[in-house]
Amino acid sequence: MTYRDMLDELEQRKAKALGMGGAEKLERRRAQGVLNARERIEKLLDPGSFLESGLYATSNRPEVKDRSPADGKIAGFGRIDDRPVALVSNDFTVLGASSSTINGKKIRHMREVAIRSGMPLIFLGESSGARMPDRMGAAGRAILGQDSTEYQRRRQSPWISALLGPCYGSSTWYSCMSDFVVMRKGALMAVASGRVTSMAINQPVDSETLGGWKLHAETTGLVDVIVDSDEAALLTIRRFLSYLPSHHAEAPPVHPVKEGASENAKRILEILPPDGAKVYDVRKIIEAISDPESVFELKARFGKSITTALARLDGRTVGVLANNPMFKGGAIDVDACAKATSFLVFCDSFNIPIVFLVDQPGFLIGLDGERRGAPAKIINWMNALSLVTVPKISVIMRKSYGQAYLNMGGGRNADEVVCWPTADLGFMAPEVGVNVMFGVKKEEDPERFQKLLEELTRDTSAWGLASLYETQAVIDPRETRECLISLLAVHRARHGSEVSQHYLSNWPTSY
Amino acid sequence: MADTKICSDISGSIWKVLVNIGDKIEAEVPLVILESMKMEIPVVSSDPGVVVEIYVAVGDAVAEGDPILLIRE
Numbered sequence: 001m002t003y004r005d006m007l008d009e010l011e012q013r014k015a016k017a018l019g020m021g022g023a024e025k026l027e028r029r030r031a032q033g034v035l036n037a038r039e040r041i042e043k044l045l046d047p048g049s050f051l052e053s054g055l056y057a058t059s060n061r062p063e064v065k066d067r068s069p070a071d072g073k074i075a076g077f078g079r080i081d082d083r084p085v086a087l088v089s090n091d092f093t094v095l096g097a098s099s100s101t102i103n104g105k106k107i108r109h110m111r112e113v114a115i116r117s118g119m120p121l122i123f124l125g126e127s128s129g130a131r132m133p134d135r136m137g138a139a140g141r142a143i144l145g146q147d148s149t150e151y152q153r154r155r156q157s158p159w160i161s162a163l164l165g166p167c168y169g170s171s172t173w174y175s176c177m178s179d180f181v182v183m184r185k186g187a188l189m190a191v192a193s194g195r196v197t198s199m200a201i202n203q204p205v206d207s208e209t210l211g212g213w214k215l216h217a218e219t220t221g222l223v224d225v226i227v228d229s230d231e232a233a234l235l236t237i238r239r240f241l242s243y244l245p246s247h248h249a250e251a252p253p254v255h256p257v258k259e260g261a262s263e264n265a266k267r268i269l270e271i272l273p274p275d276g277a278k279v280y281d282v283r284k285i286i287e288a289i290s291d292p293e294s295v296f297e298l299k300a301r302f303g304k305s306i307t308t309a310l311a312r313l314d315g316r317t318v319g320v321l322a323n324n325p326m327f328k329g330g331a332i333d334v335d336a337c338a339k340a341t342s343f344l345v346f347c348d349s350f351n352i353p354i355v356f357l358v359d360q361p362g363f364l365i366g367l368d369g370e371r372r373g374a375p376a377k378i379i380n381w382m383n384a385l386s387l388v389t390v391p392k393i394s395v396i397m398r399k400s401y402g403q404a405y406l407n408m409g410g411g412r413n414a415d416e417v418v419c420w421p422t423a424d425l426g427f428m429a430p431e432v433g434v435n436v437m438f439g440v441k442k443e444e445d446p447e448r449f450q451k452l453l454e455e456l457t458r459d460t461s462a463w464g465l466a467s468l469y470e471t472q473a474v475i476d477p478r479e480t481r482e483c484l485i486s487l488l489a490v491h492r493a494r495h496g497s498e499v500s501q502h503y504l505s506n507w508p509t510s511y
Numbered sequence: 512m513a514d515t516k517i518c519s520d521i522s523g524s525i526w527k528v529l530v531n532i533g534d535k536i537e538a539e540v541p542l543v544i545l546e547s548m549k550m551e552i553p554v555v556s557s558d559p560g561v562v563v564e565i566y567v568a569v570g571d572a573v574a575e576g577d578p579i580l581l582i583r584e
Contacts, residue, residue, distance in 0.1 A: 218557075277550050281539070301557055304520075328521045329550040361548050364521070368575065429548055 017055045017069040021093025029093070035230040037074050037091035040124050040164070044087070044234040045078035052076040054106045059095070061134065069094055073103035075110050077119075080238055083246050086114040089124040092165055096128030099170045101143050107170070108147055118247030120158045122237060123178070125171030129192065153177050155349040155505040157247040160240060162233045163187040163223065167211075168196075176222060177509050179346055180298075182236045183223040185213050221302035221339060222510060239296060243310040243317045244350050248505065251351055251498035252317035257291055261314075264288040265481040272422065272477060276398060279325040282307050282357060285397070286320050289313070289481045295320075298343070303335030304328075305364070308343040310352070314485045316492075319347035322357035323408065325398075331364035332404055337377035338511040340407070344384045345504040353391040353488050356409040361429055362402035380511070381407050389501040391415050391491035393484055396423040396462070396471065411470065415491045418483060419462035419471040430456045514563065517556050517580040519573045523547025528569060534562045536582065543567065543579055560584040 020026060020036065029036055035043065041050055053076045059068035072094035077086050088107055090097035114121035134140060151173065153159070161175040163183040172189050175181045183189070190197065190211030198205040209215065216223035225240075227233045245252045264287065271284045286309055287295050294312035304327035309320045321343055323330040332340075347354050363369070363378060385392075385407065394409030396419045405425070406413050427433060434440050434452045442449045465471040475483050492498055523545040530542045541553030542562070564581035567573060 279550055279552055325550070326553065326555075329548050329552045331521065331548065361550070366522075366575065431549055 013056060020069055020091055021067075021095075025093040033229075034165070036093065037089040037097075037124065037126075040230060040234060041074065041076075041078070041087065041089050043231060044122070044124070044237060045080060045085070046082060049079040050076055051078065053109065057102050057106060059100055059131075059134075060102055064095065067094070068100075071100055071103040071106070072097040073106055075106040077113070080120075080241055083241075084117070084119045085122055085241075086110040086117075086119055087122040087124065090126045090165075090171060092126045092128075095131060097126055097171075098128050098131035100131045100134050104143075108150070115154075115156045118157055118249065120160060120241055120244070120246060123159070123161045123171065123174045125161055125163050125167045125175060125189075126165030126187075127167060127169055127171040129169030129196075151177065153506065153509055155179065155248060155502070158241070158244050158350060160237050162237060163189050163216075164230055164233060166193065166207075168193050179349075179509070180225075180237075180240050181216075181223045182225045182227060182233045182240075183213050183216060184230060184233050185226060185228055188212060189216060189222070217299075217301040219302075221299055221335060224298045226301075240310075243296065243312075243352070248349060248351070248502055249499055255291075255294075255312055255315045257312075257315045261291050262481055264292065266478050268477040268480065272397065276422075276424065279329060281326040282322045282324040282359065283309070285357060286311060286322060289484065290318075290320075291315065299339050303333065303337070303339035305330050305332055305360075306336035306340050308339055313355075313481065313488065316488070317352050318484075318488070319343060319352045319354045320357060321354055321408075323360040325359050328364055330360040330399070331362060332360060332407070333364040334369050334372045334374050334377050337363075337374070337381050341377070341381045341384050341511060342509075344381070344388055345507045348384075348388045348390050348500055349502055349505045351390060351498055351500050353393070353492060354388065355484060356392070356394040356414060358394060358396045358400045358405075358408040358410075359398040360401065360404050360408060361399050362404050377511070378403060378407065382413075384504055384507065385409070385413055387503040389503065391488055391494075393418065393487050393491070395480060395484070396420065396425070396465075397477070398422050399424045399426070401426050401428050416473070416487050417465075417471045418480075418487070419465060419474045420477045420480075421462055421474060422477070423462035423465065423471075423474075424460055425462075425465055426457065426460045430460075513584045515556070515558065515560070515582050515584060516578045517542070517554060517582055519545060519554065519575060519577045519579055521545065521547050521552060522574045523552065523572075525567045525569050525571045525573065526551060528565060528567065530562050530565070530580070532562055532565060536560060536562060545573065554579050556580075556582050558582070558584050 057071045074089045159178040161178040161181045167189045188211040194205045194207035213226050290311035296310040298308045307322045307324045392414040394414035394417045433456050462474045526546040527544040538559050543554040545552045560582040563583045566578045
């Protein structure tokens with residue numbers, strides 16, 4: 001064989017592997033307006049930066065060896081904003097990107113390199129689940145479980161998943177292990193497909209109900225951001241990564257700040273209604289405080305009485321955990337607890353300081369919450385908060401009642417507590433308190449009710465808290481941005497390092 | 512055209528109904544105002560659409576999960 005022959009063979013094999021599942025299947029996707037696995041990689045990464053690993057891998061089963069280019073999962077390294085990443089892009093045109101022995105080895109290698117080298121790991125998900133007949137019988141079982149760290153998350157580097165089509169099996173599992181999940185409308189995520197589920201439970205199952213975007217955005221909270229197209233999903237991944245360090249041992253990147261970034265903060269008094277009975281959308285406050293266009297909300301449709309968002313203050317990443325009175329009056333329900341806890345775990349793992357914006361009437365009490373284990377969720381949150389070692393600054397804007405005063409950073413649960421003059425530090429809504437503590441109802445004895453109400457609302461002001469040195473500052477709300485920037489500068493450099501202790505890094509990725 | 516039932520996310524009483532059947536609505540804009548925990552809490556839709564039905568009237572008591580409006584996207 002001459003060099004020429006050898007190089008010809010290389011070219012032929014390369015062309016076959018890059019041909020994926022064949023022109024017909026690729027054309028069908030194009031007609032549907034869906035990107036294929038290689039187009040997704042091209043659009044996600046910096047141009048020309050993809051370095052493939054395992055282009056010539058195939059199934060190890062002789063009967064499909066010839067029609068399994070890259071064995072259905074394309075893996076490799078590349079760069080996003082000039083920082084290295086590892087990725088796996090599922091090629092649905094090759095055996096439905098089903099999970100097999102060989103493509104499992106590719107995933108494992110990406111995972112190991114991403115952890116060892118300290119770079120984000122990205123999964124572009126679309127998979128039909130386990131490959132058959134590979135997984136059948138005892139021999140099929142015997143290829144599973146050969147890596148005891150397969151489902152281990154210690155958050156050494158960020159993991160990101162995109163749900164870009166039907167996702168069953170591995171794409172689902174990796175999404176549930178990821179720090180961030182973006183889903184395209186029309187994609188599905190479930191343990192098994194509608195067809196399999198329908199047969200198992202012997203009743204018709206609608207795929208969208210089983211695993212569509214609404215379910216995951218609003219009910220399970222397993223997805224962070226919903227988008228309309230593949231392209232938007234890939235841009236969203238790039239944007240998410242712009243807030244994060246490449247790994248747990250470095251600080252998040254610093255971005256340039258536009259001139260006049262502090263202008264919006266002056267608008268806070270227009271957003272916050274002077275009448276305590278009126279609600280407002282806390283996301284407007286977050287926008288006003290943060291660098292312009294830097295707010296990136298997570299799980300916007302889930303547990304909505306808590307807002308979680310990444311943002312930048314003076315070019316530096318912060319995690320904002322805010323009560324949103326717009327929903328349930330800010331009363332914190334079980335979903336909101338889960339959302340808060342997972343956000344604390346995430347921020348702490350990647351050295352992102354946390355800003356609490358507080359305006360809450362307490363935890364939402366009721367039968368539904370108790371049935372769903374509300375007490376444990378509340379204390380799980382407290383346990384996480386007490387293990388957080390990134391800087392924590394709590395801003396009490398209006399109400400902070402009950403136990404949730406502590407969950408939102410009250411007392412020593414934040415490095416600094418700042419109050420607005422509008423702060424209200426009661427134990428519970430005073431009208432309810434009069435009834436609960438003294439058994440007096442307004443309609444029965446209005447005079448006594450009013451007297452007791454005054455008693456209960458005495459000394460619930462920011463000034464009371466300030467004189468006890470339980471709030472370290474009382475500020476004009478319009479000074480919040482500058483105040484946070486200054487306080488974070490004080491607390492960020494802990495012995496010269498912006499890296500936290502990561503006591504939460506092996507906490508579950510969902511609750 | 513998907514119909515979405517907008518349900519109350521908290522128990523309270525209906526204080527104001529701000530829309531009529533047939534109105535075009537934007538996402539995250541108050542449609543009905545509940546009174547709960549001494550606060551005026553808006554009921555909003557996560558998506559834009561058209562109001563198809565209104566299940567409540569001013570003064571009604573509602574529990575968490577009770578339907579308030581039907582929106583067609």
